[in-house]
Amino acid sequence: MAIEIEKPAVGLSKVAVSDTHGEYSPYFAGWKAYDENPYDELWNSSGVIQMGLAENQVSFDLLEQYLEKHSEATNWGNRTSGFRDNALFQDYHGLQSFRKAMASFMEQIRGGRAKFNPDRIVITAGATAANELLTFILADPGDALLIPTPYYPGFDRDLRWRTGVKIVPVHCDSSNNFEITPQALDAAYNEAESHNIKVKGVLITNPSNPLGATIKRSTLEEILEFVTRKNIHLVSDEIYSGSTFSGEEFVSVAEVLEARDYKESDRVHIVYSLSKDLGLPGFRVGTIYSYNDKVVTTARRMSSFTLISSQTQQLLASMLSDRTFTENYIKTNRERLKKRHQMIIDGLKNSGIECLKGNAGLFCWMNLSPLLEEPTKESELTLWKSMLHEVKLNISPGSSCHCSDPGWFRVCFANMSEQTLQVALTRIHNFMDRRKAMKSSPDFSSY
Amino acid sequence: MTRNSDSETKPRKPTRTGMRLIVPLQGIVQGRGGLILGSLIPCALVYFLQLYLKRHRSSNTLSPSTSAENLPELPRSSSRANLLTRGSIGRVPVSSRASSIAKPNDCPYYIGLDRVREDPYDEINNPNGIIQLGLSENRLSLDLIEEWLSKNLSASMLGEGGDDLNICGIAAYQPSDGLMELKVAMAGFMTEIMGRTISFNPSSVVLISGATPALEILSFCLADQGNAFLVPTPYYPGFDRDMRWRTGVELIPVHCRSCDDFTLSIKALDQAFNQARKRGQKVRGVLISNPSNPVGNLLSIDMLYDLLDFARERNIHIISDEIFAGSMYGNEEFVSMAQILNSEDSDRDRVHIIYGLSKDFSLPGFRVGVIYSFNENVLAASRKLTRFASISAPTQRLVVSMLSDTKFTREYMKTNRERIKKMHDLFVEGLRELGIESAKSSAGLYCWVDMSRLISPYNEKGELELWDKLSNIAKINVTPGSACHCIEPGWFRCCFATLNEKQIPLVIERILTRNNLICPHQNGMNWSLTCCSKIIA
Numbered sequence: 005m006a007i008e009i010e011k012p013a014v015g016l017s018k019v020a021v022s023d024t025h026g027e028y029s030p031y032f033a034g035w036k037a038y039d040e041n042p043y044d045e046l047w048n049s050s051g052v053i054q055m056g057l058a059e060n061q062v063s064f065d066l067l068e069q070y071l072e073k074h075s076e077a078t079n080w081g082n083r084t085s086g087f088r089d090n091a092l093f094q095d096y097h098g099l100q101s102f103r104k105a106m107a108s109f110m111e112q113i114r115g116g117r118a119k120f121n122p123d124r125i126v127i128t129a130g131a132t133a134a135n136e137l138l139t140f141i142l143a144d145p146g147d148a149l150l151i152p153t154p155y156y157p158g159f160d161r162d163l164r165w166r167t168g169v170k171i172v173p174v175h176c177d178s179s180n181n182f183e184i185t186p187q188a189l190d191a192a193y194n195e196a197e198s199h200n201i202k203v204k205g206v207l208i209t210n211p212s213n214p215l216g217a218t219i220k221r222s223t224l225e226e227i228l229e230f231v232t233r234k235n236i237h238l239v240s241d242e243i244y245s246g247s248t249f250s251g252e253e254f255v256s257v258a259e260v261l262e263a264r265d266y267k268e269s270d271r272v273h274i275v276y277s278l279s280k281d282l283g284l285p286g287f288r289v290g291t292i293y294s295y296n297d298k299v300v301t302t303a304r305r306m307s308s309f310t311l312i313s314s315q316t317q318q319l320l321a322s323m324l325s326d327r328t329f330t331e332n333y334i335k336t337n338r339e340r341l342k343k344r345h346q347m348i349i350d351g352l353k354n355s356g357i358e359c360l361k362g363n364a365g366l367f368c369w370m371n372l373s374p375l376l377e378e379p380t381k382e383s384e385l386t387l388w389k390s391m392l393h394e395v396k397l398n399i400s401p402g403s404s405c406h407c408s409d410p411g412w413f414r415v416c417f418a419n420m421s422e423q424t425l426q427v428a429l430t431r432i433h434n435f436m437d438r439r440k441a442m443k444s445s446p447d448f449s450s451y
Numbered sequence: 452m453t454r455n456s457d458s459e460t461k462p463r464k465p466t467r468t469g470m471r472l473i474v475p476l477q478g479i480v481q482g483r484g485g486l487i488l489g490s491l492i493p494c495a496l497v498y499f500l501q502l503y504l505k506r507h508r509s510s511n512t513l514s515p516s517t518s519a520e521n522l523p524e525l526p527r528s529s530s531r532a533n534l535l536t537r538g539s540i541g542r543v544p545v546s547s548r549a550s551s552i553a554k555p556n557d558c559p560y561y562i563g564l565d566r567v568r569e570d571p572y573d574e575i576n577n578p579n580g581i582i583q584l585g586l587s588e589n590r591l592s593l594d595l596i597e598e599w600l601s602k603n604l605s606a607s608m609l610g611e612g613g614d615d616l617n618i619c620g621i622a623a624y625q626p627s628d629g630l631m632e633l634k635v636a637m638a639g640f641m642t643e644i645m646g647r648t649i650s651f652n653p654s655s656v657v658l659i660s661g662a663t664p665a666l667e668i669l670s671f672c673l674a675d676q677g678n679a680f681l682v683p684t685p686y687y688p689g690f691d692r693d694m695r696w697r698t699g700v701e702l703i704p705v706h707c708r709s710c711d712d713f714t715l716s717i718k719a720l721d722q723a724f725n726q727a728r729k730r731g732q733k734v735r736g737v738l739i740s741n742p743s744n745p746v747g748n749l750l751s752i753d754m755l756y757d758l759l760d761f762a763r764e765r766n767i768h769i770i771s772d773e774i775f776a777g778s779m780y781g782n783e784e785f786v787s788m789a790q791i792l793n794s795e796d797s798d799r800d801r802v803h804i805i806y807g808l809s810k811d812f813s814l815p816g817f818r819v820g821v822i823y824s825f826n827e828n829v830l831a832a833s834r835k836l837t838r839f840a841s842i843s844a845p846t847q848r849l850v851v852s853m854l855s856d857t858k859f860t861r862e863y864m865k866t867n868r869e870r871i872k873k874m875h876d877l878f879v880e881g882l883r884e885l886g887i888e889s890a891k892s893s894a895g896l897y898c899w900v901d902m903s904r905l906i907s908p909y910n911e912k913g914e915l916e917l918w919d920k921l922s923n924i925a926k927i928n929v930t931p932g933s934a935c936h937c938i939e940p941g942w943f944r945c946c947f948a949t950l951n952e953k954q955i956p957l958v959i960e961r962i963l964t965r966n967n968l969i970c971p972h973q974n975g976m977n978w979s980l981t982c983c984s985k986i987i988a
Contacts, residue, residue: 013800014766014767014768014800014801014826015735015766016672016673016828016829016832017671017672017673017674017675017678017735018675019671019672019675019832020671020672020673020828020829020832021828021832025835027835057624059623059624061623064622067622087593087596087597087600088590088593088597090816091593091596091813091814091815091816091817092588092590092593092813092815092816093815093816094661094809094815094816094818129660129818129839129840129841129843130838130839130841132838132839133838133839133840136839140546140548140549140697141545141546141548141549142545142546142549143546144546144547144548145676147546162838162839166671166697166836166839168676204546235543235544236543237543270542270543271543283622284622285622285623285624286621286622286623286624286625286843286844286845287621287622287843287844287845288660288841288842288843288844289843296543296545298545298549298553299545299549301553302545302549302552302553305552305553306552306696306697308661308663308692309661309663309664309667309693309697309839309840310660310664310839310840311660311661311818312660312818312843313660313816313817313818313842313843313845313846314816314817314818315816315817315843315845315846315849316843316845316846319845
């Protein structure tokens, strides 16, 4: 009998087989549980409520109204040359009209306190692509970016996977409301140096995900001073800049630069997208705004790997240059988010749960550390599993955001109706009541 | 090399000879004369040497893979106009990856596109502008799509009623590898395009924002940094960027020749594979385009089988870029790599197909590309990577409607093919009247034109001089074979599908009337072309 020798299967690359995509982390495991048993008001009222997805559904009606009134925006304005040119347009510079409209929209969000030049805008298919692209440009494989914790879990994948770049966390904790300090920045930088890792830049998210709070002007200035001193880059991911609850509290790094006449600005790059503020993640619209000419040129060329459909650019160019629409949208969206935020904060307070004081974003940063058996990551994950399987809420554990203080959770409130949010709050309330009851019962053993 | 203020204003390219001189000089001077003399003297010498070399630059024959460094005064592309002076002391550095990408375009393919951008032909507004024959775009059948849109648009994209067609349906997060409905529609469309000889499975379709990122994603999945792909020449200049820029993967050209009609030779592939192995370079696969760009020929079914055998013996992958599969004008039948694999074939795991709507369906702006693979692991990895390059949801919706209308797509493909054939025949005939022949081809939006008799010297320099004159004097932009790594000088890719019928005679006329300026050597010389060599009578 012949012995079958198995020929080795044709191999794949390290990138293909690595698990840097992070799909085994709790952040994504919760999504799987939701997918298997999703809540529905009518059909599955005991299903898992998704509170782990930072999506903005509170202002869809405004978009729908606009599109109904302006159908010519969706069909190339009835000019025969309109469609033709658009269908052929694959220039990585992006449509001029679209870039102008984006620049104007970004200015409006910042209350006119910063100016944006359309020629510095590079288009990408989403902020995910923008962040990865900047990483390719600013750092070589083996180099590192400093990122303040807690941070968006997706960064582990988006910034590291194909680029080969490392992330060195800048530890922030609850003792000062998770604010970024120069000491923490220095500590992280020195930590990298001690391992012979070259730090190429700092990446901040402002307003912060998952904290749901804007960064103070003085902190921004300290960060700028730090990156200047170390001669490294600063990437400011301002994807939630339009989702602040009031117009005044958000300070963009662009404003700080403008105030100092753009000195040292060629180390600063801003990432923006319409996925959160405008609630259009499916459209895949992201931008890089850089004050550095070389970065703009390089990013533009690299954007050929991640262009936005010319049809979408055209549509958004019309929509975003309509000031009546954008001013009303920005104002109304803010009010609605503020109201939602208030609702969840009050509801949690009634259940005896505190959150970090927040003023932006589609989520709040909830403190469940008093509920932990021990102040450890394992305890936090045990609690997270209870929330998922017992309370049927998918929330994001702080450990998946690399938070050094255990017991914090990110809870999204804008991706559902008010009724659903109320159901979620009721479930939490009941959960907390049960816990109080169990604790006071003499038979209380391990939770 | 230390910088002095003068060098900032000169075009920045230290010559190789210049650099080689510094090292021994420093070695000599460092021994005595101290640090100052040790730095000043070699720098001064190099500076004057560079000046001398620039004034007395001799023509060298360059290998086909180098760029047009010797061309006099190539105008700088406009993207450089507002660049800060590079990296002066204190400026924050970018990665080495970025530094090489930021350099000004040095490949004639891209330079040509830049030139047209700056001075585009327009019948009314700029009749003396450069006519674009360097971009393989299809403008012949857009009217058919416009007609379909005017009848179907409002129902197709943002929808009237129905839960999944209103804004909520398309605004929210979608699966990053594309809507299932579009995968189904695309699989159906590909089945049609490839002659219904094979049925494409929607579950094996991965949707991506263009064939460019599709190719890059495959490159990331199949090869590690430093590995290589074998690529038959001549090949699409974009591969050099798309496959290599960010992946760190290398491309090894495998030369095809006019005496074989530029068809692939397994022997040549084998040789290239062995040479790579001797160098210690790991080859992970073969990248082919079928129909071929820039030649426009097809791989026969026998050749496909031979290629598969070769890949099996070496245990490597095959990437088949079939983006022009629907742009056929010849009598041959197109055979996809997918057709030669049967369901039990374990070799299925090594075959991956690239497709997209930019060529056959004239929609490059919409960014719709496909990876089609039989390898579950490659599909799984590719799907995850699509998060960096997803297709915009409203565009997906629109394309679903278009492609699902099979009556429309069939008529479109039939009419489109007829128009491509017509333009191709007119163009080739027009060139023939000038005594210029094209390679045998059956598909694509371009033809592969032999202008070797018009170049002098018979090398890359001569070819690039002709290219430059065609661009600046005849005002037509074509792609020189050297940009495609063609080993035989004098071949040019000319895209005809961007023209209308009126413009073909205009192009021919421009070549003819400016002939004396373009080819001053031709009169009084008797050229006779034999396979791979030239005899001057």
